[in-house]
Amino acid sequence: MKRLALAAWAVLSLGMARAEPAYQYNQDAIARDFLWLEFQDIPASARPKVGVALSGGGARGFAHVGVMEVLTENGFPVDCLAGTSMGAVVGSFYASGVPFSQLWKIGQNASFSLVSKDFNSLGLLSLLFADKLLSSEKMENFINDNIGRRTFEELRIPFACTAMDIKTGERILFTEGPLAVAVRSSMNLPGIFKPVHYRHRLLVDGGVADNIPVGAARQLCGEWVLASVSSGDYGATELNNVVSYLLQTMDIRGEKLAAKALADSNFIIDSNVRGINFADLSKSYEAGIIGREAAYRRVGAAKESLILFSLDSIMEKYDKDR
């Protein structure tokens, strides 16, 4: 049996001799890391402004939490931020300085009951049979409870969120005034929640008019704009009631309209959240995790894009004769 014991030992020891991960830096990575350090050394006033646009997408939009966390870990400057619908929620929290740990906790407990006290079987029955739209007022309380009764002007970076006036079809861009009502309007699903009556406007979810607010991020400050997108897989969604059909229609329409915005961005991180349904807020945390993974895969390329865009600022240091 001695031999068998020896073999068993050998098996165990070989298990331990797992291959070391290869952390070889290739030449591009060395140059990128160096230029990234140089970029980070440049004062904010002497480099291009970086904007981030966070798309709508219901539960899928929580992927932005993972994306923003990876950008932060990598020292990405975020000079301004624009969000639509769930992107507005995540963006408002980020711009308020809410720590990521708190955002992840919110993701773990997310449900439509945070948005509306009526989003239950009874509420949906009254929606279907009595034409009574649900109230999204609770969303406003949720925002205020988590970040305080802030205004846009009080945020640590410029922030904008989009909504649509259901009477005129105009895109409404919020950049000032009370934050909570703006964020509520931005994710106020038409046909389900009552339009938000605000300053003579009837406001619904911004995803219908501007699902990926790249233009808004540019308008705010962004010379180089990163778009964080959480596209859906419409074929995989279970369409089994009126609400799901309605949500899917809005989701598709918003995404189709966003093609131009995407083309206008400088860099796109598309989190692969296609397996998650727009309305399944219980999967928000999962979406965030997927967003984090997607951003981690793409962050090196994002740095390269921003370095190339900012090369003039970086090269100032290496222009002795200028």
Place this chain on the structure above:
Amino acid sequence: MTRTASFLLLSLLWLCPAFVSALDRDEAALTGALELYEDGKYAAAERAFDALIQSRPSSEVNRASYFYMGRAQEQLSRPDKAIGTYQVGGQLYPRDLPLAIALGTLYLKSDLFKDAEVHFMRAVNIDKDSVDAHEGLAETYERIGHLEWAEREYGEAIRLSEIPEWSLLLKLARCLYAQRKFADAEAAAARSLASGGADPEVWRLTARIRYERGRREEAIGDLDAALALAPKRSDIALEKALWLLSTGKAEQSLADANGILADDPENTLAHFTAGLALNALGRRTEAAPHFRIAAGHELTSPFIAAVSAKILARNAASPR
């Protein structure tokens, strides 16, 4: 004693020598196959382990055979076959730790991170005190981008190690560095060095941490320490040359880059570094050929090529 009991006892006495003889036979076959493996005769070892499995050996020999057959297949650059072998072994022996770790490791090497995660988690469930299982899970999390989870698992692996390996401490340091937890990362890297981490990568990481913390002269000294251990590592030498440039020592940076180019005239990063140094010294005409060469290497170093092309265009647009 009843008649049945007597029969059973007699049968056992009769079977025992046969059983012992089968064990001996299995052991002999396993020893032979292991010798082939250890001699590097992997194709023959694979066949021998396969034959052993077909002979329905004892459970222990069977487990070892699956494990080593997979290892031999890995050595033969057949990860696809090895995965199949480890999978079958894992199905037969779902509580076998080395098989679970081997499968997780192979998935990790194949960049199939989700599969790796499943098997390393299985390994942790088999033995929550296994350093390898926690380390493998940590590495998987790190590669996917879940750095906080990776940090937790590396921490667990270190806690479970009697004397933590320097390489494990280095991995923790790298994970902390990636999260910009620079003070903790520096402490972990120092522990790695104190644990015998005479490896250029420990010094290089220490250098990067210190550079990020603004201690740039110290960081350059750390790269010197890395180069003392690996004088032929041009990647480290060029990283140092770039940092010298950033700290205003363009002449020294240029000399270092030229030193690399003397041995390796096509080195893209060396051309790029030399170009930047000459640019910083106001010698743009001399910088241009370096940037031109680097810009031509778009297949092997697309980023450096793109930056070089842009610098060339920029310099051409506003000549001195």
